[in-house]
Amino acid sequence: MATDALLFYAFAGVTVIGALLVVSQKNPVYSVLSLIGAFFGLAGLYVGLEAPFVAVVQIIIYAGAIMVLFLFVVMLLNVPREDAAEWDRSHPLYRPMAVRIGAAMAVLLALELGWALSRATDIGGAVNAEPNERISSVAELGEVLFTRYMFAFEVTSILIIAAMVGAVVLARKRQE
Amino acid sequence: MISGQLDAVIPMLCVTLAGLVVLLAEAFRGRDERMPIGGLAIIGLLGAGAATMLLWDSGAEDSFGVVSADKFGLFVNLILVVVGLLTVIFSSQTIERDKLPAGEYYAVMLFAIVGMMLMGQATDLLVIFLALETMSIAVYILTGMRRDQQQSTEAAFKYFLLGAFASSFFLYGIAFLYGVTGTTNIDAMSTKIAAQAMSANPMILLGVGLLIVGFAFKIAAVPFHMWSPDAYEGAPTVVTGFMSTGVKAAAVAAFVRVFLKGLDPLILDWAPVLWWIAAATMIVGTVVGVAQTSVKRMLAYSSIAHGGYILAGLIAGNEAGKAAILFYLAAYALTNMGAFGVIALLGTRERANDDLRDYAGLWHSHPGLATLMTFFLLSLGGFPPTAGFVAKWYVFSAVIGATETGSIDTAAATGGYTLAIIGLLSSVVSVFFYLRIVVMMYMTDRDARPVPPPVPAIAMAGLIISLIGVLYLGVLPTRLIDFAQASISTIF
Helix, strand or coil: CCHHHHHHHHHHHHHHHHHHHHHCCHHHHHHHHHHHHHHHHHHHHHHHHHCHHHHHHHHHHHHHHHHHHHHHHHHCCCCCCCCCCHHCCCCCCCCCHHHHHHHHHHHHHHHHHHHHHHHHHCCCCCCCCCCCCCCCCHHHHHHHHCCCHHHHHHHHHHHHHHHHHHHHHCCCCCCC | CCCCHHHHHHHHHHHHHHHHHHHHHHHHHHCCCCCCCHHHHHHHHHHHHHHHHHHHHCCCCCEECCCCHHHHHHHHHHHHHHHHHHHHHHHHHHHHHHHHHHHHHHHHHHHHHHHHHHHHHCCCCHHHHHHHHHHHHHHHHHHHHCCCCHHHHHHHHHHHHHHHHHHHHHHHHHHHHHHHHCCCCCHHHHHHHHHHHHHCCCHHHHHHHHHHHHHHHHCCCCCCCCCHHHHHHHHHHHHHHHHHHHHHHHHHHHHHHHHHHHHHHHHCCCHHHHHHHHHHHHHHHHHHCCCCHHHHHHHHHHHHHHHHHHHHHHHHHHHHHHHHHHHHHHHHHHHHHHHHHHHHCCCCCCCCCCHHHHHCCCHHHCCHHHHHHHHHHHHHCCCCCCCHHHHHHHHHHHHHHHHHHHCCCCCCCHHHHHHHHHHHHHHHHHHHHHHHHHHHHHHCCCCCCCCCCEEEEEEEEHHHHHHHHHHHHHHCHHHHHHHHHHHHHHHH
16 A cells, blocks of 8 residues: 555656646747656556556547647757747737636645635545546447447547537638 | 438528638628628528428437537537527628628638537537637637727737636646546447446546536636626627627537536435536626726626536536526527627717716617617516516526425435525616616716617617517427426437
């Protein structure tokens, strides 16, 4: 048990530090690299949860494929280093505003936690009498995906087609 | 119908099919060929409406495991079909004027409606989340569709960022609830929570709190309303109408189902939190609305305040409260679509014409539009004999009824009476800004500004249909109230 807890905190630490580095780095390439670190931490957490398939997918798809795309985009667009002076007040991502929104969200989460803890009388009590069923192997995962979660799986396709149409509409060149 | 299993999703299938057909039609359209693409959308929506009616009459309660064709969901479906039809009718002028890509516009709008319908019908938190995302992503796109306007792009971007935050809160909440109860199914969750008396567990309260944040964002309740005035102002006006009615109806439907069914055993924990949110929403929406000079922005704040009134029904939590929410959504959808429809018709390519001054002397240039707008504004303010009056009366009588029967806490300041009084006072204050537009239209002389464009006949017909609905619900509300009561009796 002690090793479990130790590994959990180690991977959780990697994830949180990675995520913090993503937002604090000035150079976008470093941000992307930190994000890969955070994804590796997450993959470690998934292994701890006995979900090896999700862990592998996390690394192959997120840390691998998607982050490589990110890196290429960052490099091809030649995104400059963020510089405070360049943040124009009218920019929609005007920096102090982004920081303020982030701070507001953090306060919100803290308030939530405070509320939940203040109302709770049984901290550390049994959470779920019967443990959730474990779906860890690829075969089991495939089975529930195409039986119990079939509908959810199909709905995702509508979500994706809407997002694709939107990406094309918003990104294509103006015809005029 | 086809097979018992698929019945529940037929309305959604109709709309999805229409969306795909619209996309294909656009793809095969010649460069300058004109095609009645809006007509295809209307056919799909009418099909969905017809399917909903058939399911209603057949009394089929069958489900897909995660989707249920119960009367509650079907009622919301009908509201969404009406919202969709009105949006399509008002859109043609906007599309022509702002040179929006018609095929993509209608397709994305239809996909948004699919997401909304699914939110009303889903009985599983996972599917509700997917529905929420489908709806939200489609609406972000619609908001940013006017790419030549910086304001529109900025609005879409802000909406997208804050919406993404809200979705992550929502998902986090689902994760906690799943962790504690071991299920994402709303019914199973409710029995489990009741059986194991888990209200003392901090994890489940954390999950409930995160879900409240996620839903409150989507219905633009204070203090999670920051995105809405900007997004409403920046979006094309027709889309604003669609967002303020459709998104709100869908989010409220899911909110009611999750909280009054799945999390009902915890009502003593979450009702006080919602009390504060509802009170703040009514007050802030009204007070800040008074200070606005843009009519669109003013109606955005009015829409925030209306979210507060709907939440009051949710807090009441009794039979009357649930039925009142459904009635309110229907009345509000018709009224707000009408009001935003009028604003959309007044805009030109160069200017949105949504400043309060632009309404000066509208009565002289567009007597028809001015009359319609007057009725819609009176309904928003809650004057008899309009739908808005009955809706507000119904919600507040539900709150008072719940207080009298003791189902909500009567003690302390956060009682039902206080909430009803706050609601009534804020309605009275809101009348000020609705009537200000009316005074502008009738009693102020037109200055040198250009006269707004003439109104196409079909849009006028849409407005008149909304007006008939608003007056019908205001004068003879019993029929719809009966329907609303029948709807909630099937699921709670």
